[in-house]
Amino acid sequence: MATAVSFTASSIGKKYVMAVSGIALFGFTMAHMAGNLQVFLGRERFNGYAATLHAMPAVLWVFRGVMILAVVAHIVTSVQLALRNRAARPQGYAKKQSLATTYAARTMVVSGPILFFYIVYHLLHFTFNTLHPNYEVTDLYSNVVASFRQVPISVSYIIANACFGFHVFHGAYSLFQSLGVNHPRYNGALRSLAMAIAVLVTTGFIAVPVGVLAGLTK
Amino acid sequence: MRVFLQVWRQKNGQSKGRFERYEASEVSPDMSLLEMLDVVNEGLVQKNEAPIAFDHDCREGICGMCGLVINGVPHGSEGGATTCQLHMRKFQDGDEIWIEPFRAKAFPVLRDCVVDRTALDRIIQAGGFISVRTGSAPDANQILVPKENADLAMDAAACIGCGACVAACPNASAMLFTAAKISHLGLLPQGQPERHSRALAMVKQMDAEGFGACTNHEECEAVCPKEVSIDFIARMNRDFAKAAATFRPPKARGGGD
Amino acid sequence: MTLNSNCPTGPIEKRWEKRRFEMKLVNPANKRKYNVIVVGSGLAGASAAASLGELGYNVQCFCYQDSPRRAHSIAAQGGINAAKNYTNDGDSIFRLFYDTVKGGDFRARESNVYRLAEVSVDIIDQCAAQGVPFAREYGGLLANRSFGGAQVSRTFYARGQTGQQLLIGAYQALARQIAAGTVKMSCRSEMLELIVVDGVARGIVTRDMVTGKIEAHVADAVALCTGGYGNVFYLSTNAKGCNAMALWRAHKKGAYLANPCFTQIHPTCIPVKGEYQSKLTLMSESLRNDGRVWVPKDGKDSGKRVSDIPEEARDYYLERRYPAFGNLVPRDIASRAAKQVCDDGRGVGPGGLGVYLDFADSIQRLGKKMIEERYGNLFDMYHHITDENPYEVPMRIYPAVHYTMGGLWVDYDLMSTVPGLFVGGEANFSDHGANRLGASALMQGLADGYFVLPYTIGHYLGQRAAGGVKLDHPEVKAAKKSVEERVRKLLDIGGSRSPDSFHRELGLLCWEHCGMARKKDGLEIALQRIPELREEFWKDLRVVGSGEELNQELERAGRVADALEFAELMVRDALHREESCGGHFREESQTPEGEAMRDDERFCYVAAWAHQGVDKEPVLHKEPLSFEYVKLTQRSYK
Secondary structure: OHHHHHHHHOHHHHHHHHHHHHHHHHHHHHHHHHHHHHHHHOHHHHHHHHHHHHOOHHHHHHHHHHHHHHHHHHHHHHHHHHHHHHHOOOOOOOOOOOOOOOHHHHOHHHHHHHHHHHHHHHHHHHHOOOOOOOOOOOOHHHHHHHHHHOHHHHHHHHHHHHHHHHHHHHHHHHHHHHHOOOOOOOHHHHHHHHHHHHHHHHHHHHHHHHHHHOOOOO | OOEEEEEEEOOOOOOOOEEEEEEEOOOOOOOEHHHHHHHHHHHHHHOOOOOOOOOOOOOOOOOOOOOOEEOOEEOOOOOOOOHHHOEHHHOOOOOEEEEEOOOOOOOOEEEOOEEOOHHHHHHHHOOOOOOOOOOOOOOHHHOOOOHHHHHHHHHHHOOOOOOHHHHHOOOOEOHHHHHHHHHHHHOOHHHOOOHHHHHHHHHHHHHHOOOEOOOOOOHHHHHOOOOOOOHHHHHHHHHHHHHHHHOOOOOOOOOOO | OOOOOOOOOOOHHHHHHHHHHHOOOOOOOOHHHOEEEEEOOOHHHHHHHHHHHHHOOEEEEEOOOOOHHHOHHHHOOOOEEOOOOOOOOOOOHHHHHHHHHHHOOOOOOHHHHHHHHHHHHHHHHHHHHHOOOOOEOOOOOEOOEOOOOOOOOOEEOOOOOHHHHHHHHHHHHHHHHHHHOOEEEEOOEEEEEEEEEOOEEEEEEEEEOOOOOEEEEEOOEEEEOOOOOHHHHOOOOOOOOOOOHHHHHHHHOOOOEEOOOOEEEEEEEOOOOOOOOOOOOEOOHHHHHOOEEEEEOOHHHOOOOHHHOOHHHEEOHHHHHOOOOHHHOOHHHHHHHHHHHHHOOOOOOHHHOOEEEEOHHHHHHHOHHHHHHHHHHHHHHHHHHHOOOOOOOOEEEEEEEEEEOOEEOOOOOOEOOOOOEEEOHHHEOOOOOOOOOOOOHHHHHHHHHHHHHHHHHHHHHOOOOOOOOOOOOHHHHHHHHHHHHHHHHHHHOOOOEOHHHHHHHHHHHHHHHHOOOEOHHHHHHHHHHHHHHHHHHHHHEOOOOOOOOOOHHHHHHHHHHHHHHHHHHHHHHHHHOOOOEOOEOEOOOEOOOOOEOOOHHHHOEEEEEEOOOOOOOOEEEEEEOOOOOOOOOOOOOO
16 A cells, blocks of 8 residues: 555656546546437437436436546546646746647646536536536426527637537547557557547537537427 | 836845846847846946846756746746746847746745745655665666657756746646656656655655645646656656555554665 | 885786785774775776775765766767787787787886776676666677777777766666765865875865865775876867866876876877867767778868869878888877978968868768768767868868877876776876877776775775774865965965966967977977966966855866876976877977887886975886886887
8 A cells, every 4th residue: 555655646647547537537527428419319319318327326426426536536637747746847937938848748737627617517507407407407408408509608618619629639648658558659540539539529519409409409 | 229127136035026127228139138247246246236247157058957937937938948048039029028936836036036946956855866876776777668668758858957847837747857857767767666645745845845736737747948848747656646545554563765 | 205116026927917906905893993085086086986885895986077877987979998808809918918018118017008908808797787788699699890090809899889878887886885875976176185194195176166165074094096197288089077186186196107208199080170279079989980081182182172182182191101010100100290290381261270081982882871870970079160071072181189198107006106096997197108099098087986996095004904084184184275375375366367368378389399390499488488377377367256156267267277297297297208209299209200109118117206395396106117028119000
């Protein structure tokens, strides 16, 4: 146990925590996206899917437990890392020119908190229904369609998911490096893969509000 | 040609620093940047002002002593070169050149653009070596090293310990430096017995010195005068995780050191 | 005083073994009671400090750089020789010994050189075990190449960074001992004085280059591994910080300086461009394998573009004068020949101080790709510095000061004439005679540090009790006080010229009169001018700032002050040696064809000078050299 504790206390150990929790969270979002896209299959299918999930509370709660753990680990560790990284350069440069870094990499500390606040809102919105007390618990389909017909909600959702895309791009590419499971021969491919995943997941999520606004749902 | 300099001046580690503007006239394009600073310093001495302190030694790009941040890029934007290999022909007449020290908590400023990089030495002292007594080595050709490994180890060993990776990293991380040494030794058969303990000890020291963590900006690789690859960071991460997962602390120390 | 080289007698291949057996040993439990100071952390210093620490002595190591890894050994490119005979081409310890004595133009001590060749094989073993990434064959065995005109392939290398990799190896061994607590490392510390008590070296005085604090350190033995004095010439391939201060301080405290006129001028350096130039860059000697050296036949063509000089108007002077060796003649000969054509007014480039090193024929014969594979990094480096593309126009090269064979006189045990003061690496005079062969400097540095000093210092310590001199000893306090006064004096002159301006002037003077070719009247001019310059220095120096801070001007001032004294001895030695040998070419002593002529009748000895005071003539002591194993012959490369 002593080594495990010092592992997570180390800067590299923390990168492992970020990578592993990131993978878990990403896995969830993929599943979530697949679920969301069923909105295009009609009310029955979509509500049926939601009902199926709710019919298995044990599974749902184990799943939620893992998610909560991953979210907490991801956030706590990222805050620790961000603080450490800030402290490592108390005095900045008067002029700093970047040569290699990407927009996505530079904005991880911004896109992360945006996502956090967005997720809180998102849970309140669709999971706990606290923001919209008139929503029907059993008719998720209507809730989704009604919400996204409101342009501000759709726009905020789209913006948040664009952020998510950037976050996923840098995260997905970096996790191979952090876990040390990359190789110079495949790094180019991994980068393209990360890009593809980011585009896929962003498009997948954005498809719903766009679809609703475009009237593709009934 | 004529250039203008904005140079960081700081009397010592305790005092507050600031930028001073200097004019360098009659600059030859064939001068190195450091030679241009020599000339500026000569002028300051004539005016009875303290010359700009900066580290340098071999002036041929191998000792690793020089290190200025020039217009926001450690060692300037020559690519694959150290500060001392940067020539004035890379600048235009009338340019304003910003010259700053490497900035990191672990590299405190000693004076002007001179910083203390002994943190890097302490990382090596923590385990960046192969424990071999003088005189106890077997015949060199008894240790076979695949050429590919030797070449890769050499790529990592090319590190000159200048600290530009730290200076360029948005997080002031020393991962490229540390990874280069862990990889250099870990790639060779001679380095295997201590491979795990070395990775653990060096990373621990790296953290203790107050360097940041890697967030994969790849700035270190871009400024490295010896073009050491960030692939070595992945290798270090792998070694470190394996080591942390399997390390068994020695029960007692007996015999030798 | 008679100089006793203290060499063991008997068959040469048994001498080192014999000496090691004769040595007094120190009880392992007592070793930590002995303090040893090592100054310098290059190949010799770092390896000595690490090995001594490992043996159990209490070691303190000092360097002026910010880390021990930066010493100028790091800049050596080519490789390191060892008599391993891995290539089965007939190499042996005796052959390496023979080549080194002959290459040194018969001015080195046979016993020392033989030992060097003997331990060369252990060095490679040691370095390989440390993880030095030497070049390998596909089968995993070590690769070798032929270097510097040697007939056998005995050079081990790590790309073009052999010196760096060997130094990092030694540095890592040192780091291990620092972590183990056996070596205490002080960086950014400069040795400003040697402490001698009752005629025995007992410590040093240093200045902390960050705080300015002047401190005395006492020890039971002191080892100087502080490199050569090439920077006396101001422009050289040495690092900017390299200096002769430690050597000179030791010399003034009684250590004899041997053969200071033996300086190596390397033929393939990038020529000087302007007044502001701060240092010279070496291009590897290997370039001469494929490059052809030439100048125009007529000085009138010197300013022309290369393409405008037809083949028949070019003088490939090395090929013409030395048909057997051509462009591959040894360093001293190639350098001198370049100087002669430039003196003829046929030099090329700014100031007419350069010759062409032309790859056009090789590119045509082997293809650009092959040349790129062989020399790509060197061509890039040249391009970087000169902004000229050597694939298209010939390189311009000119000789530059590179290495100094002279140094503090040491006996077989590497101990100077001050008991307890040992000298290793380039700082001593012992192994290279009047000319050093390529890839031999790294070998000597590591031989001294790993395999000689740890034994001989132990032997010295084994004969005396530990301790005895404390920091409050009057001699220690006096030494510290003298340093403080000297620093104060430098700061208080309040003149108008910077240390560098004096250094440049001194360098030009030395280069002009004591450079590639020396003659009596020129040396006499230098001998007259140097003391004058020194006087000016002490009258008109300006050091801005104080002593209690990081003050690079003050550091330079101290070094230049000593260089101004050192240079005089170098010139005096050159004047007294009325023969040509190795790197020392006296114009009065040449064959009718203009080749160097040694005078073994009169000068087959080591000239060891004893200091008598500044502005006083030093006393010359001679250590006769006898050659039992290598027959004295004139070198010929025709």
